[in-house]
Amino acid sequence: MSEELAVVAGATGALGSAIVERLQARGLRVVAVARRPPDMPGVVPVAADLADDSAVDAIAGALDGPVRAVVQAAGLPGAGDVDTLTGVQVAAGFDTKVGGFLRLIRAAAPHLGPGSRLIVLGGHYGYEPSPAAPMAGMVNAALNNLVRSLADRWGPDGVTVHVVAPGPVESPRMEAIAARTAERRGDVTPDEVLDGYRRASPLGRLTTVDEVAWAVGMLLDDEAAALHGSVLSLDAGRRRGAG
Numbered sequence: 001m002s003e004e005l006a007v008v009a010g011a012t013g014a015l016g017s018a019i020v021e022r023l024q025a026r027g028l029r030v031v032a033v034a035r036r037p038p039d040m041p042g043v044v045p046v047a048a049d050l051a052d053d054s055a056v057d058a059i060a061g062a063l064d065g066p067v068r069a070v071v072q073a074a075g076l077p078g079a080g081d082v083d084t085l086t087g088v089q090v091a092a093g094f095d096t097k098v099g100g101f102l103r104l105i106r107a108a109a110p111h112l113g114p115g116s117r118l119i120v121l122g123g124h125y126g127y128e129p130s131p132a133a134p135m136a137g138m139v140n141a142a143l144n145n146l147v148r149s150l151a152d153r154w155g156p157d158g159v160t161v162h163v164v165a166p167g168p169v170e171s172p173r174m175e176a177i178a179a180r181t182a183e184r185r186g187d188v189t190p191d192e193v194l195d196g197y198r199r200a201s202p203l204g205r206l207t208t209v210d211e212v213a214w215a216v217g218m219l220l221d222d223e224a225a226a227l228h229g230s231v232l233s234l235d236a237g238r239r240r241g242a243g
Contacts, residue, residue: 003065007108009033009050009100010074011040014171015121018213019073026217028069031062033104050074050100051092059107067111071216072101072120075173076139081184082131093135098142105150114158117219118150121212124167124235132181140165144231151229160228164215167235168197170206201236 006023010016011032017040020030024042032043033055039045046062048055050072076097079089101120112118125133126140143163150161168174178193188196198204211234218224219232233239 004068005029005031005063005065006069006071007031007033007059007067007104008071008073009104011038013073013075014173014209015212016073018209019071019216022213022217023069026220033059050103051095055103056107059104063108063111066113067108067116069117069119069220070104070108072104074100076135079135082134085134090135093139094142097139098146112159116159118154118159118161119216119219120163122163122165122231124165124238126165127239127241148229155228160225162219162227163231164212165231165233166207166212167238168206169212170208200238203236205236207234207236
């Protein structure tokens with residue numbers, strides 16, 4: 001096992017837990033961050049709320065070596081469509097996802113060095129917004145912008161910064177979103193909602209959890225430094241824009 005660390009926030013979610021396993025397979029010691037103490041094999045567990053500034057000290061106290069990767073995999077809080085989304089929900093989404101990424105970086109900053117990776121999970125809606133998921137669109141667009149600023153800040157230190165942006169992911173979270181959408185509309189079933197998401201891809205499928213974890217692991221390769229400051233799309237061909 002390497003002395004290098006990976007810090008993964010949202011470690012107990014479907015995406016976070018798959019990322020933890022992928023990084024462990026690459027020989028990294030994983031500091032697993034979640035609101036409740038993670039009960040996961042082989043990790044250093046940290047209970048912290050990324051929407052609270054106290055998370056910085058809680059995470060920093062668990063770091064005892066060089067940090068190879070910082071991964072913000074925490075999901076967004078549930079929210080409504082463009083007709084029902086509230087300002088309070090918007091603020092909570094930005095504080096958890098965008099503010100949480102900044103808090104993670106501040107906690108790890110003394111342990112970062114050449115070859116370290118700062119990675120945040122964004123999403124397809126950051127480029128192609130939907131009235132059904134306005135908060136995802138706003139927050140993910142903000143992450144795309146923030147990563148460009150962070151790239152300028154950290155690049156001279158040899159630290160690279162990345163957004164991994166999946167489309168809808170085949171997961172329990174996506175099933176819950178489909179159920180809420182079906183309930184709100186009243187004229188479709190959850191399975192029909194999921195089928196609609198699948199048809200939006202030329203491949204007729206959703207992105208998988210393993211594909212997202214693969215992308216995060218791949219960013220640790222030396223050659224991935226050329227992706228510094230960029231958005232890696234994993235949307236199965238959903239994006240229609242050419243820009």
